[in-house]
Amino acid sequence: MKKKILIIVSIFSLLAVAGGAGLIYSIGHSSSHLHELIMLHQVEIQREHLLLNIHQVQEDLYSQTTTHPESAEAMKNHASKMETAIKDCFSCHHTQSVTERLSDLQHQIYQFKEALALSTRVGRSRGELEKAHVIGDSLISKVNTMIVLTNQKLVERTESSLQAVNQSKIIVLLLVVAGPLMVALFGFMTLISFAKPIRTLLAATKQLKTGDLDFRVAGLKHEFAELAIAFNDMAIALRERLREITENERRYRLLFESAADAIFILDAEGTAAGKIVSANQAAATMHGYTVEELTNLNIRDIDTPDVAQRVSERIERILLGEWIKVESAHVKKDGTVFPIEISAGMFEFDNHRYILAIDRDITERKRTEETLQRAEHLRTTGELAAGLAHEIKNPLAGIKVTMETLAEEPYLTQEDRSVLFKVVDEIKRIDGLIKGLLNFARPPKPQFMSTNVNAVLDAAAQLALQNRRQAEGVDHTIYLVRGLADDLPEIVADPMQLRQVFMNLLMNAVDAMPERGTIVLKTTFEKTLCAITVIISDTGKGMDAAVLSKLFQPFFTTKTGGTGLGLAISKRLIEEQGGSISIESSVGSGTTFTITIPCNKGKDVARDDGE
Incomplete structure (x- = not known):
């Protein structure tokens, strides 16, 4: 639309300029014609004046043959006027042909003047007078011819001037009439060009006001098309903004509710x-x-x-x-x-x-905090127990050696010797408890190496069953079921600590089955986690939830004479190697321990220690 308006305005401006230029040219042309017309009139007047002067001289010449001839002085004055008149004719601008004719005419006037001088002297001849008459008639004829030509040109120039004036009138009339018509036409076209798009945009605005954000403006051209695009973009932006607001409201409501x-x-x-x-x-x-x-x-x-x-x-x-x-x-x-x-x-x-x-x-958090406080208390107690164990261990070793030496004395009765051996056994039990305390308070640093978990587990199972048979002196009816994975890779771990953990769990399983039962050993390899899982389960008497919640706590035991440190130490050793241990049990259904050990955790720990 802007381009269209600019084009129309440019056309109107060019037309106005062209009309003005044409009007100026027409007026100038008319003025030029009028000026030429005036000049021709002046030329005509000068030539008629020259003709009159020539006639006057010719009459003076004819009077010489009458009874009242003109005086020589008067004829001389008339001839001078004739000469001045011809000179005045040269003051106007003429074409080359006219100038040549005027020069010829001037030459004849000089001849005529000389002939007059001869004809007016005393003793003139008749031939001289006739010669003067002939030259005079010739001058009159030539001047008349020039006057006729001038009149013809004057008529032509007058008609041309009138035509130029009429053309100027027509141009002025056209400008006066066409100017307002063109302005009216331009205004009407502009009104039509603006009214329809504005009505379309107004209707679109009303549609948006009703909430119809899918309505789009179409069919507009030029700048109004750009305005329609901007309007449609605004509608799209409003719809997106409304969608975002609705989505945010739904999201916040979902967050609020969920x-x-x-x-x-x-x-x-x-x-x-x-x-x-x-x-x-x-x-x-x-x-x-x-x-x-x-x-x-x-x-x-x-x-x-x-x-x-x-x-x-x-x-x-x-x-x-x-x-x-x-x-x-x-x-x-x-x-x-x-x-x-x-x-x-x-x-x-x-x-x-x-x-x-x-x-x-925060019920669970409070429980966790209580558990952590209890664990901290146990850690402090363990460290204190470790210090005390260190202080007790050396004196206890001295007492043990003394009791063993005293028991070898020959004068002691068998009853006294039995008492001393019981004291030594109790000292050994105390020594084992002290070792457990030390292992729990300051467990030995793992010695990581390539380890075959299946081999360590199988050896621990064989040793646990053998120790049980030797301790009881009878062959327990305990079945060992192996489900060891064949594709189990070797891992980087401490085999001695793993054996200690396996032995502890297997001995507990054997103790849970005083007469008969089954121990199931199973290993699997989780490739996605790069971890080995060891499962040790038994068919013993099982445990209730109250016992399970305290099973890994230090000094908690359900066995007579137990220290309550075996499972706590086992859990700590597994965690030292980056693994985890869990338990599932119920009364009368046996117990299952699940141990997960990462394949390369030991390698990472060993590398960190080396650095």
Whole structure:
């Protein structure tokens, strides 16, 4: 459209310039014709004046034959005027042919003047007078001819001038009439060009106002087409923005509803301060209510009595801009009290202040903290026990040697000797307990090397069964079932520590089956994890949940005379090699230990130690 308008304006400007130029040219041309016409009139007047002077001289010449001849002085004056007139004819601009004719005419006038001088002298002859008459007649004839030609040219130039004037009139008339018509036509075309696109855009705006963001403007041209593209882009952007807002609202609603923590929106102002405005499903599940039931409660209704008394003070702190994070306690619908961690702050919506509170059930965390505290206490106790064991071990060795030496004395009775041997046995048991304490407090550093887990496990199983038979003196009916993987790769680990762990678990399995049973050994290789899994299970009496929860705690045992350090040490040794150990058991169904050992963890640890 802009180009079109520029083209039309340019055309109109060119037409106006052309019309003006034509008008100026026409006026100039007419003025030139008029000037030439005036010049021709002047030429005509000069030539007629010359003709009159020639006639006057000719009459003076004819008077010489009459009774009243003109005086010589008068004839001389008339001849001078004739000569002056011919000279005046040369003052105008003439063509070369006219100039030549005027020169010839001037020459004849000089001849005529000389002839006059001869004809007026005393004693003139008749031939001289006739010669003067002939020259005069010739001059009159030539001047008349020039006057006729001048009149003809004057008529032609007059007609040409009139035509030029008429053309100027026509041009002026055209400019006067055509100018307004062209302006009106331009205005009408511009109005049509603007009105239709504007109506189209107005209709599109009304469509957008109704919410139809899929409506698109089409059919426009030029700059309005660009405006239509911008309008369509705006509609697309609005639709995308609306989609984003809807998506964000849906996402936030999904986050609100699917959050694991309880989320409350509370009223923060007026008498309704603390009222639950909204809550997610996690809040309802956590407290044993439905969401609808929670929105009918005040936050004080689910606080413990002592916490409910501090709600107003917390709301005041939040309204001052503080974001609080405290531990508190809530009450479920069934009356159960449980610990929570509250994180709450203020936000405004529609000039009203609300509180966003996020509550997290920290029951498990509290249990974990208690477990960690208990583990720390056990670690401290173990380290203290290790120190005491170090101090006790040397004196105990001296006592043991002394008791053994005393037992060899020949004067002792058999009864006294038996007592001394029992003392030595108890000293050995104490020594074993001390060694267990030392291994638990400061386990030996693993000696990593290439290890065949199947070979270590099989050797430990054979030794455990053999030790059991030697200790009891009878052949236990215990079956050993092997399910060892053939494709098991060698790993980098400490074989002696693995053997100690396997022996400990196998001895516990044998002890759990006092008469008969089955031990199943199984190994697998997980290529995706690059780890070996060892499973040792038995068909013994099993354990309940209470025993399982304490099984790996130091000094916990269910066996008479046990130290309670075997499984704790085993767990620690496996973890030292980057692995893990877990247990599954139930009363009457036996026990299964699962050990996972990474293939290259030992290599990484050995490399770190070397660095």
